[in-house]
Amino acid sequence: RLLIQSEKLESLGRMAAGVAHEVKNPLFVIQSGLDYFGLTMNKDDEAANKTLALMDEAVQRANNIVLGLLELSRSEDFVLEPNDLNGLVDKSLVLIDHGLTEKSIYLERDLQPNIPNVLMDFHKMEQVLINLFDNAIHASPKGGTITIRTYTRRLAPVSRDEGIRHFERLREDDDVAVLEITNTGPPINDENMRKLFDPFFTTKASNEGTGLGLAVCKTIVDLHKGSIRIENIEIPEGVRVSVILKIAD
Ligand SMILES: Nc1ncnc2c1ncn2[C@@H]1O[C@H](COP(=O)(O)OP(=O)(O)O)[C@@H](O)[C@H]1O
Ligand SMILES: [Mg+2]
CATH class of the missing domain: 3.30.565.10 (Histidine kinase-like ATPase, C-terminal domain)
Incomplete structure (x- = not known):
């Protein structure tokens, strides 16, 4: 049973790594876009600024999840x-x-x-x-x-x-x-x-x-x-x- 469990974990890890890699680039594009809008947006438009801040937070959260998933699946660069x-x-x-x-x-x-x-x-x-x-x-x-x-x-x-x-x-x-x-x-x-x-x-x-x-x-x-x-x-x-x-x- 332990063996099956570790195999399961391994394939989960591979999947997590795959998903994380696929999602990383789109997230980067979105983050860059948000940075751009942040620079060019009318500072007086309160609703737009608020929306942008929320989007920024959401992207950061997604980034953290991606980092976590990568961490969960990465074991090759491990040195004891x-x-x-x-x-x-x-x-x-x-x-x-x-x-x-x-x-x-x-x-x-x-x-x-x-x-x-x-x-x-x-x-x-x-x-x-x-x-x-x-x-x-x-x-x-x-x-x-x-x-x-x-x-x-x-x-x-x-x-x-x-x-x-x-x-x-x-x-x-x-x-x-x-x-x-x-x-x-x-x-x-x-x-x-x-x-x-x-x-x-x-x-x-x-x-x-x-x-x-x-x-x-x-x-x-x-x-x-x-x-x-x-x-x-x-x-x-x-x-x-x-x-x-x-x-x-
Ligand atoms: N020291 C602690 N005291 C009380 N609850 C804890 C403690 N550490 C972890 N937890 C609980 O375990 C959950 C999962 O922790 P974790 O995996 O680090 O995820 P996160 O911190 O993102 O919620 C936490 O949401 C919390 O409910
Ligand atoms: Mg925690």
Whole structure:
């Protein structure tokens, strides 16, 4: 069954890549046209300006979906190398700093000093972190807290109910590094919890989310033969995402 599933994913990926390539060029033509009209249009025509702004937003959204689809399907330029997880965290934090400040979110860093290198594609994992931080910032209330933690541990023997996927990739006794991003905020209900990783599943307004973020994260973590899980936590109430990666030895 796992084999069939991965074949299905692969053909879905090929289709996604095909669609994305076909749609990219028309979108570019439309965007160029909008830029042109933006320059030549009468600035006093409020309705026309508003329409143009809406069209601009719609094209940007379509562009984001195309980028997400391409990301979902691209795996050939993927390089696993020993890399510093804490360095990755610091680099990603620079990129999302603005979002934190905007919502007055307090950031807590709890990074294990001298954590051993993990096997990862730095650029791809950076995208994972940015997507996860983006979600955490969105879910967090104003003045909330986001905690980022890294640590190593030896995986405990997998219990049956932890699910077969965990078991397939990471073996008992593997030394792993764990990256946890926790945000304060409302819990995710059971129905949504089951769909989080589905492509296009989103609870956000259409200009705020494409529903591809976690699907991309999952695809990338799968390429690393790692695991990703999302859970509600109780004290304080919030949501935690954990990514487990293999340590490079
Ligand atoms: N930290 C989080 N707290 C609460 N809900 C979350 C969190 N991260 C993701 N979600 C839920 O998962 C959905 C899918 O996330 P994602 O795939 O990144 O797509 P998008 O962010 O575009 O909606 C979100 O719309 C949201 O409902
Ligand atoms: Mg997202």
